[in-house]
Amino acid sequence: MKMHKSIGLAGLAAVFMTFSAVAATKYTGEGGVELDVPYVPTPQELVDRMLKLANVGPDDIHYDLGSGDGRIVVTAARDMKVKKGVGVDLDPVRIAEANENAKKAGVTDRVTFKQADLFQMNFSEASVMTMYLLPEVNLKLRPKILDEMKPGSRIVTHAFTMGDWQPDKHEVVDSRNIYLFIDPAKVAGAWTWQVGNETYKADLKQQYQMASGTLTLPNGKQVPIESPVLAGPNITFAATVPGAAAPLRFSGKVNGNTIDAAMDVAGKSTKVTAKKSS
Ligand SMILES: C[S@@+](CC[C@H](N)C(=O)[O-])C[C@H]1O[C@@H](n2cnc3c(N)ncnc32)[C@H](O)[C@@H]1O
Known part of the structure; x- marks a missing residue:
């Protein structure tokens, strides 16, 4: 089902409560493209806490899936000095904003924003992944994350979990949940x-x-x-x-x-x- 929706400050949790009964809801982005998740930015304080939770640093290659205005990728490059940051978003309006924000922060040499479908990305080079998506999108990404990311890679989600994959850490910041998952080696x-x-x-x-x-x-x-x-x-x-x-x-x-x-x-x-x- 396709929905045009304006999202208020309540965040994705409210969107999820509203549409959780509707299978495969699609949202129309500002750039006219069909999205799996509407645009709702993560507050900057929470961005900082998400990156801290994953202990992001200069050795990391960081991906943000559905990167919006690029704030998480730009913060990881500017403040945590990651060696490479990649943001992916389907909405060309968000990609233009993200490139502008990277320019303002002076990090264009280390960050890239791709206009692409996050399901089509290969995650194997990422050592840290951040995601502010919806529960069913997290679940659909879970096997890809477990298959493609290296053991020890860190994944931080805002608001939603990964189904029965228990988080390694959980923090509540201003009533919002953030979760850390550490990609486990395959030992079975x-x-x-x-x-x-x-x-x-x-x-x-x-x-x-x-x-x-x-x-x-x-x-x-x-x-x-x-x-x-x-x-x-x-x-x-x-x-x-x-x-x-x-x-x-x-x-x-x-x-x-x-x-x-x-x-x-x-x-x-x-x-x-x-x-x-x-
Ligand atoms: C909730 S926002 C999160 C933005 C940013 N990560 C943040 O936390 O501030 C989700 C973003 O995902 C993008 N998006 C939705 N479906 C997508 C898809 N299939 N592929 C890539 N981006 C998508 C939307 O355009 C939106 O910018």
Whole structure:
């Protein structure tokens, strides 16, 4: 359904409350284009807090999906000195404003605004993403974000979550919600590694950053994986080895189908490389 709508200060939450029952609502932008989300700017104080929540800095490549007048991209380049900023918006009026604002802030050497559909963008180079969109748009973007962004990349949303992907952090600023999500490595599957001629096997399940599973010890005994933490590319867990004085501890960095890790068992720390077999 196509809607012409003027949006007041109540923000996208009010738009969502009004139109949540209407499937695939479209909005007409000032430049006459059909949009998935109407233009509502994020207040500057919240822009600053969103970038702070993601700990944005000079090593980052930042994308803002639906960049409006460019304020988040311009702020990240001017104040956080990101090495590259990219804003994408379908509305040519917003793109013109964003380019003007980048010029005023003196950051045109590091920022680009593209007039494009955000669903057509490739996110693989972005280390930080900001989004002030609608819930169904966030959900539609979620698989693309998880597939294309590197583990450890940060995503900050204003107002809306990512469905059952739980945020790693949540802040409320002036009654508005902002959420931080850290892209988790893909760890689901069977991993094996050797210590000398002893073989360990971990069967891991995963729901976003929540991991669980079973460890098979060299003697064939299976024990539950305890206290698993998946933080971007890093995974740690413990396991109780029957008869051992201290728990086994595994701490590694995932790189595709390999985990380079340290495993502490029976008071000895060993460097291991786990390989994914399924
Ligand atoms: C709520 S505003 C957010 C603006 C800016 N990110 C901010 O927080 O101030 C959403 C923006 O998304 C743009 N937009 C909507 N649908 C889009 C699409 N499919 N592709 C690219 N931009 C889109 C709109 O033109 C609008 O500027």
